[in-house]
Amino acid sequence: MPPGVVVRNLHKSFYDRKRGRIHAVNGISFEAQPGEIFALLGPNGAGKTTTLRILATVLRPDEGSVEIQGVDALRSPEQARRLLGYHPGDAGVYHRLTPREMVQIFGRLRGLDAPTLRRRTQEVFERLGLEDIAHRPMGKLSTGQRQKAAVARLWVMDPPVWILDEPALGLDLPTTRVVEDTLLEARNRGRTVILSTHIMEQAEYLADRIGVIHHGKIVALDTMENLRRRTGKQRLREVFLALLDLEAAA
Numbered sequence: 001m002p003p004g005v006v007v008r009n010l011h012k013s014f015y016d017r018k019r020g021r022i023h024a025v026n027g028i029s030f031e032a033q034p035g036e037i038f039a040l041l042g043p044n045g046a047g048k049t050t051t052l053r054i055l056a057t058v059l060r061p062d063e064g065s066v067e068i069q070g071v072d073a074l075r076s077p078e079q080a081r082r083l084l085g086y087h088p089g090d091a092g093v094y095h096r097l098t099p100r101e102m103v104q105i106f107g108r109l110r111g112l113d114a115p116t117l118r119r120r121t122q123e124v125f126e127r128l129g130l131e132d133i134a135h136r137p138m139g140k141l142s143t144g145q146r147q148k149a150a151v152a153r154l155w156v157m158d159p160p161v162w163i164l165d166e167p168a169l170g171l172d173l174p175t176t177r178v179v180e181d182t183l184l185e186a187r188n189r190g191r192t193v194i195l196s197t198h199i200m201e202q203a204e205y206l207a208d209r210i211g212v213i214h215h216g217k218i219v220a221l222d223t224m225e226n227l228r229r230r231t232g233k234q235r236l237r238e239v240f241l242a243l244l245d246l247e248a249a250a
């Protein structure tokens with residue numbers, strides 16, 4: 001079986017009139033396997049969203065390569081897109097559609113047949129507690145409800161590769177737990193799950209391996225246990241800060 005995702009030497013710069021050239025992603029490489037949750041952990045502006053957008057074929061890198069289950073995502077973006085699902089944080093939902101309509105439309109685009117789509121939608125909405133809001137326009141939902149609807153979309157599609165940008169942004173604790181358990185279950189069903197977070201506790205709860213990203217570079221890539229060992233710290237926030245310091249000293 002090919003690895004879920006292989007990322008090699010990604011670079012992406014932006015030009016900003018005030019700030020000049022911003023090297024948002026500066027040589028990022030990693031791999032994630034089927035049955036693994038890989039978390040990109042880093043402070044604001046580290047390059048997490050930019051990296052995930054490149055993986056999801058929304059953005060083209062200046063340099064580097066991305067393979068999604070053996071498919072070259074830069075050469076064959078459409079083929080790659082069929083293998084992945086992207087949850088772009090709080091954006092990416094259509095305010096006039098209801099959660100149910102959104103999931104139906106995406107499911108059909110993905111080629112799910114009508115009975116399967118109906119059955120899966122019902123199952124997933126039940127599991128996520130979305131029945132009450134299934135027929136309300138997304139524009140009238142709370143942030144958390146919209147986030148859940150976006151996760152439902154991914155779950156119903158159930159692609160081999162799940163890419164999620166801060167999936168728990170703005171969610172309360174019970175909702176966060178539902179979303180996290182969804183991701184753990186996807187991992188257990190052999191999906192490759194890549195997510196971003198700046199919450200150390202979430203990375204610890206979810207991730208099999210963590211890539212700590214800072215200034216567009218991966219400064220550490222390991223299991224939480226090994227990151228603790230490497231920094232000699234126990235408390236998660238101390239581990240995180242120590243890793244950023246190591247990078248500054250390098």
Ligand SMILES: Nc1ncnc2c1ncn2[C@@H]1O[C@H](COP(=O)(O)OP(=O)(O)OP(=O)(O)O)[C@@H](O)[C@H]1O
Nearest residue numbers: 014016022024043044045046047048049050051198
């Ligand atoms: N379209 C853009 N134009 C100009 N600069 C951009 C653009 N997108 C991102 N950047 C810059 O690239 C850098 C990385 O941004 P990115 O959104 O990838 O960070 P992030 O790790 O997702 O941060 P956060 O935790 O705040 O979401 C930042 O300095 C950001 O301002």
Ligand SMILES: [Mg+2]
Nearest residue numbers: 048049050165
């Ligand atoms: Mg971001």
